[in-house]
Amino acid sequence: MADGGDRPPFRYPLADAVPEAELRRQADALATARRRGLIRGVPTYVKLGGPGFIGAALTLGAGTITSSMLAGAEFGYRTLWIFWVAAGSGMFMLAAMARFTCQGGFDVIEKQAELHGWFLARVLTALVGMVTVALVFNFGQVALGTHLIESIAEAGGFSFPQEYNWPLYVLVTSWVALGYGRAGSGGTRLLERFMKWSLAAMILCFAACLLVVGIDWPAALRGTFVPWLPRGVLGIDLFIASTAAAIGVADWVMFHYTAHARGWRREHEGLARFDLAGGFFMPFVVVNFLIVCVFAGTLYASGDIPRTAAELARALVPLLGETGAQFAFMIGFLAVPVTTSIGLCLLSALGIHAAFGWTPNVRSWRWKVCLLLPQVGFLAAWYPSPVLLIIIIAAALSLTNNIVGWSFYMMLNDRKLMGAARSRSRLWNVGILLQVTLLNCVAITYVFNRLGWWQA
């Protein structure tokens, strides 16, 4: 497959919006950037990159940020190292996705169905790993986003409660997501730019808050480079959950399809790897670093710590003192759920189409309905998130993510499928095995917890 042969090159339907001449121009620009060296080539890579930024924006959602806030408030700077370890361990599998896209030249779920069966591909990867994640986790994003709009309005001296501001939230996120993949209108570029600027806004706003709060650099550096965990089962739970939950099936497959939608091929693989390092890894680590430090410098060791993102934000804002810093925090924080909601909409449409083997067509009603399904999360403006559903989905994810990881490892090491483009690196295989083993541990501790074997 990867060796080409006489077969026509694979073209993902969403890539039809990208003219062949544009792909050739990109290939030339990348060749020039390669000749100029990594540092001088960065502007070209950042300009041409995109799927990695979408991935970072998707992953940096209400759940991840709540974990970071809690980590800072409970443990200070001491768990900062977990974030780069978590993101770093995920990079190996994402590099495999880049290889499947750029050199494999196939639709990963279609090929997985062919090789490992429809249940693993269409049910565990597409429906459980992508669609349920998109549908269920958008409730949390809408709840947080609408709460923040209400808080920003209050700080500005007027009232705009969640019950009334949700249409604004749903409208903006739906509009950006619906433009994706449209030829002519530049929808894909708009969405990617929106994600890039939102990530930049998060970093600038949280950095501004940190300037106000101050940072204990020796403690922060120690926390970043010297591993520390709370004692006992709690520490192991924290490590497994943080590292395995940061980047999962949804992120892997999302990167594959969004890179396919850009028409990326063999000559884009270097760009794909830069996109993963500069667009995914760096923003993920930097945003989490800033959040942990802000909370370590304010709420750490302050007694009762709130448990939800909205309550944590409410507790933090008065501690920031200056009005400017308060606004900066809330605006940076608002970018978190907004970008994740957009990413979840895209994930839903891609996942449903992959699950049923439908051809994605962004102009069809089917695509639009699939894309907008997660927006049922608008109900979170009135009601609490569906806890039972979240527990069921989290259980399904815990128990199945690792099997999907096994399947992708097998595909990367399949000589018949990948030909000369298969993994030829022990380090790459070990990196993937590390993430697969972490996902195994999530599944095992989930079962042990149910059996009562995993309690202090």
Added chain:
Amino acid sequence: MIGWRLGERLDRRLGPMRVRGWLLVVNFVCNALALYGLSRLLVTGGGMAVLVIGVVGTMACFALLAQPSGDGSE
């Protein structure tokens, strides 16, 4: 050379899947043993032997599964 030969062996079919696939299952079992041993160690102070078997097994699986596929024909 030895590495490529090992890669060839990992790609051989054994029943419904390749040897590589079976090793992933063995790795999973070893992970479970290691975590079970660890939980016993933390809760009751016992379980060291199970933990060691699990960790050594996991490391052995890593060493084997890290091997890339060989170049030869199946």
